[in-house]
Amino acid sequence: MTRRIVITxxxxxxxxxxxxxxxxxxxxxxxxxxxxxxxxxASAFPTTFASQVADFDxxxxxxxxxxxARAGRNVRFAMAAGRQAMENAGLFGRTDVDTDxxxxxxxxxxxxxxxxTLVHSIAVSLTDSGTIDTVRFAEAGLQRYDAFSELEQxxxxxxxxxxxxxxxxxxxxxxxxxxxxxxxxxGEAMDLIRTGRADLMLSGGTHSMIHPLGVxxxxxxxxxxxxxxxxxxxxxxxxxxxxxxxxxxxxxxIMVLEELEHARARGATIWAELVGFGTSADAYRMTxxxxxxxxxxxAMQMALDDAGVAPADIDYISAHGTGTQENDKVETLxxxxxxxxxxxxxPVSSVKSALGHLIAAAGATxxxxxxxxxxxxxxxxxxxxDTPDPDCDLDYVPHTARQVKVEVCxxxxxxxGGQNDCLVVRRFVP
Amino acid sequence: MDRRIVITxxxxxxxxxxxxxxxxxxxxxxxxxxxxxxxxASAFPSGIGGExxxxxxxxxxxxxxxxxxxxxxxxxMARDIQMGLAAANRALLDSGLPLGDDSQPxxxxxxxxxxxxxxxxxxxxxxxxxxxxxxxxxxxxGEVDLKDWGTKGIPQMFPLxxxxxxxxxHACHTGVLWDAQGPSNSLTCSDAGGLVALDEAVRxxxxxxxxxxxxxxxxxxxxxxxxxRYALLNRLATGxxxxxxxxxxxxxxxxxxxxxxxxxxxMLEGRDAAEARGARIWAEVLGTGVATxxxxxxxxxxxxxxxxxAVGRALDDAGVEPGGLSAVYAHGPALEKQDRGEAAGLEAALGDAARTIPVTATxxxxxxxxxxxxxxxxxxxxxxxxxxxxxxxxxxTTPDPxxxxxxxxxxxxxxxxxxxxxxxxxxGGQTAAAVIRVNR
Numbered sequence: 001m002t003r004r005i006v007i008t009x010x011x012x013x014x015x016x017x018x019x020x021x022x023x024x025x026x027x028x029x030x031x032x033x034x035x036x037x038x039x040x041x042a043s044a045f046p047t048t049f050a051s052q053v054a055d056f057d058x059x060x061x062x063x064x065x066x067x068x069a070r071a072g073r074n075v076r077f078a079m080a081a082g083r084q085a086m087e088n089a090g091l092f093g094r095t096d097v098d099t100d101x102x103x104x105x106x107x108x109x110x111x112x113x114x115x116x117t118l119v120h121s122i123a124v125s126l127t128d129s130g131t132i133d134t135v136r137f138a139e140a141g142l143q144r145y146d147a148f149s150e151l152e153q154x155x156x157x158x159x160x161x162x163x164x165x166x167x168x169x170x171x172x173x174x175x176x177x178x179x180x181x182x183x184x185x186x187g188e189a190m191d192l193i194r195t196g197r198a199d200l201m202l203s204g205g206t207h208s209m210i211h212p213l214g215v216x217x218x219x220x221x222x223x224x225x226x227x228x229x230x231x232x233x234x235x236x237x238x239x240x241x242x243x244x245x246x247x248x249x250x251x252x253x254i255m256v257l258e259e260l261e262h263a264r265a266r267g268a269t270i271w272a273e274l275v276g277f278g279t280s281a282d283a284y285r286m287t288x289x290x291x292x293x294x295x296x297x298x299a300m301q302m303a304l305d306d307a308g309v310a311p312a313d314i315d316y317i318s319a320h321g322t323g324t325q326e327n328d329k330v331e332t333l334x335x336x337x338x339x340x341x342x343x344x345x346x347p348v349s350s351v352k353s354a355l356g357h358l359i360a361a362a363g364a365t366x367x368x369x370x371x372x373x374x375x376x377x378x379x380x381x382x383x384x385x386d387t388p389d390p391d392c393d394l395d396y397v398p399h400t401a402r403q404v405k406v407e408v409c410x411x412x413x414x415x416x417g418g419q420n421d422c423l424v425v426r427r428f429v430p
Numbered sequence: 431m432d433r434r435i436v437i438t439x440x441x442x443x444x445x446x447x448x449x450x451x452x453x454x455x456x457x458x459x460x461x462x463x464x465x466x467x468x469x470x471a472s473a474f475p476s477g478i479g480g481e482x483x484x485x486x487x488x489x490x491x492x493x494x495x496x497x498x499x500x501x502x503x504x505x506x507m508a509r510d511i512q513m514g515l516a517a518a519n520r521a522l523l524d525s526g527l528p529l530g531d532d533s534q535p536x537x538x539x540x541x542x543x544x545x546x547x548x549x550x551x552x553x554x555x556x557x558x559x560x561x562x563x564x565x566x567x568x569x570x571x572g573e574v575d576l577k578d579w580g581t582k583g584i585p586q587m588f589p590l591x592x593x594x595x596x597x598x599x600h601a602c603h604t605g606v607l608w609d610a611q612g613p614s615n616s617l618t619c620s621d622a623g624g625l626v627a628l629d630e631a632v633r634x635x636x637x638x639x640x641x642x643x644x645x646x647x648x649x650x651x652x653x654x655x656x657x658x659r660y661a662l663l664n665r666l667a668t669g670x671x672x673x674x675x676x677x678x679x680x681x682x683x684x685x686x687x688x689x690x691x692x693x694x695x696x697m698l699e700g701r702d703a704a705e706a707r708g709a710r711i712w713a714e715v716l717g718t719g720v721a722t723x724x725x726x727x728x729x730x731x732x733x734x735x736x737x738x739x740a741v742g743r744a745l746d747d748a749g750v751e752p753g754g755l756s757a758v759y760a761h762g763p764a765l766e767k768q769d770r771g772e773a774a775g776l777e778a779a780l781g782d783a784a785r786t787i788p789v790t791a792t793x794x795x796x797x798x799x800x801x802x803x804x805x806x807x808x809x810x811x812x813x814x815x816x817x818x819x820x821x822x823x824x825x826x827t828t829p830d831p832x833x834x835x836x837x838x839x840x841x842x843x844x845x846x847x848x849x850x851x852x853x854x855x856x857x858g859g860q861t862a863a864a865v866i867r868v869n870r
Contacts, residue, residue: 042580043580045576046584067726116574119573126565130566131562135470138654138657141658145662147662151663153553157727160856160859163722168724169735171719171743174618174860176598188615195633195636212576213556216584221592281602283542283609285606286503286506286593286602418605419598
């Protein structure tokens, strides 16, 4: 018998708010999370803005905040989102759940690199020939580096902290397939429940690359938007002709996925049913997407097939929609490939226009908006879509939220390096 | 559907060389640990390592245009990525699948949409020399102001610096090279990465999404930044008189890890398809299990419960009773808490059989290859089984009395049967196990 997977809890820490409802209202109202960078002094970087999570008190979300003294933003966000998801699912504090069958699958990025110590240790180790004297580097680094800050950089730390916080002993995974990571995590988590390896999974993503080397790295690739510095909320313009790259965001969204009978037996409230997962690789080039959208199309088709739905059944596509010239053009092409005549009739929007790109946390956050769209029959808009691009000619729900019938949604995530992952989520019908 | 999954190719890049090299070092008890040569590590508390010999070539044996791709892109591949790609190539070559001639797409006999991969990888620390120029240009008296970094440092950086270090690039390059358009994942589960990757790859095949999968693990811990990190966390072996005796899994006088590096990859196929093409079969993957520790991020479950759960799941998945096992290739990182926790977990999962099944570990030979270690052990196990032997744990001369397992010490044991359990555990995190039936 097929095991059905439902979403019974959602939590989020994102630039538009620290709650599911608050950030959803802000999205529907067309608010943007993009501001000048306040986490570090980026005033002389090519990009000076990002979409950042406001300061919050971790003590509201964890048993012992001291355990998180050296934790990175990724871990802090995951603990906040994880706690909300547990409470929302009615699982927080419950002792009658079999924690051996409760797993974790996160798409998660690194902790914050200790930039000052790294560059200091290098600065005092420079040789005349332009290399590093590793003896001096070791001496300087051993003085300044902090052991636990270093440990917290490892990308499985959010999963490890969650396992410890909630005593979850089910199958535990952490993946980092760039921008596709949390969609891939949710899809594989769904498979772990389907195949009977778990009944419950805490799954989603968490990431912050808003640190000096993260912004440096993306600026070097010219992947992120640099203008307009004085009105940064206009910088993320998916599907607009004048788009100039994505805007870095950060945050976490974590969900409780649960096997339907398990959820029923404990009387859980069901948000929606996760019904389809598709995953593929471009196998084309390191950064460029296959120009015909081969990989994204294959992943979308696989997700629809897995869900047993046709393009005409899809009421809304939450696009990957990064706002780079290439992605938005190729994603449009791939949607047309899969949806054919249905493509122009299917609304597509990119919440990255408001939230920025949460990288490993993007997919889970976008899936959350799909779930809410189904609940409220409202689609979040694509902000800043002022000038149509002839290559991007679908219905992108520009500027303002829209009231429509929404029963089934497709959520797309395509990663740097060619991983393509898609999920289909549907209103739960017993 | 063909749900029986076999290993038809093994590819290794290890401190002892390729797959045969590793098997030979394990067989003869030859340590590959020595003073680190890639950089001057003399000022680190532990300056020894298990280094991959400098002559490994990721483009060895592949087709001409593939060699061109690799040569062109080597500068955007950190060492982890180069090793991962090389190990993947070696597994593919070992599988005997026709590569096709230069006029054809690679692997002309397969369905590329149903060929995928899962790698266990790690967040790769920056190559230090890449930051030398930018830091020189932006520093004042040994400190770097972020304004100066923005205006003077960033313009000096290698433009593709970020891509050189991303943990999904092993899979990206391997996929491009072999036109693998199926699922592609990169699991950052530290020491458990390789076996967790095997677990996921097998599950992806079982659900019918792919016919062919590579499962791999790759990591270099021989880098200044990781030697720093793990030294500060007191995980590294110090105080050995001779580097070759430094790595002592399950020994009472253990000293900690020896940082090592490597990559291990296996090619997975459905058994019927493999037999139909006459492939040489190394082993069948009978079952896998993944769990996690919950004791905290820098420690392990003293009672070994996380380990026991992973092992129990793998045995259940395989439909194998503990008493049916012929050997255990344990993780054995040579840290007191972790060795003892793992032993307790094995005891709990194996019950009475824990006293009789021979338990070995290879880290005495290689040091700790990080995310590559679990699949490197599996590769060694497949080869050693052909000798009919379970090799001894190198440098385990006085077994820890707290470890109540049948450790193989001194001389190899005859191996009865063909079922082998392999385990790998991340400190404070994921635990993984696999049960294979080796083809002797």
